[in-house]
Each structure stands twice: as C-alpha cells, then as structure tokens.
Amino acid sequence: MHDMGKGLADGRPNFLATGSEWRTMPLWGIGLFPKTNGTAFYLHDGRARTIEEAVLWHSGEAENAKEQFKNLNKSEREKLLKFLNSL
16 A cells, blocks of 8 residues: 555545555556556546556655656656556
8 A cells, every 4th residue: 555645635544554554556567557457547546647647646655756757857757667668
C-alpha cells in the first residue's frame, strides 16, 4: 500500500488502508494494456490516459519520483516511457 496523496484520495478507508493509500499494480505487462484491455487507462481507477499522466497524478510518497520525472529532459523521458511500454 502506498500513500498516493490528496489528488488521488477517495477518502474511503479499506481495512488497514487509509483513504489516500492504494495498492500499486505490478508494471509487468503495462505496455500491453491497449491490446489486452482494449484501452490504455492507467491508475487504480483508469483516470489517466497515458503512463506520463499517471506519473504526474502521483503525490504523497511518490512526490519525489514525480519531481524527478518532471526534471528529465525530453530524450530521457522518451527513453523511460519506451522502457515502461516494453514491460
């Protein structure tokens, strides 16, 4: 479980998870979402339409990682997204 911050919180505790904590899905197969799911919706509720959008929705425990992603230059970001889509 990870605290995803207020922007992704639904305010509904579930067992030991607070209303801003979510189970992070494994990234293996993420590049196949458009083929296997018929759509490329990301995050726990499908609100992100791209991997990049999903990263940018994060805060809470992932705030530092999001900021690092935002600080990548275009080439680095493209390489990272290419890698994620290869999983």
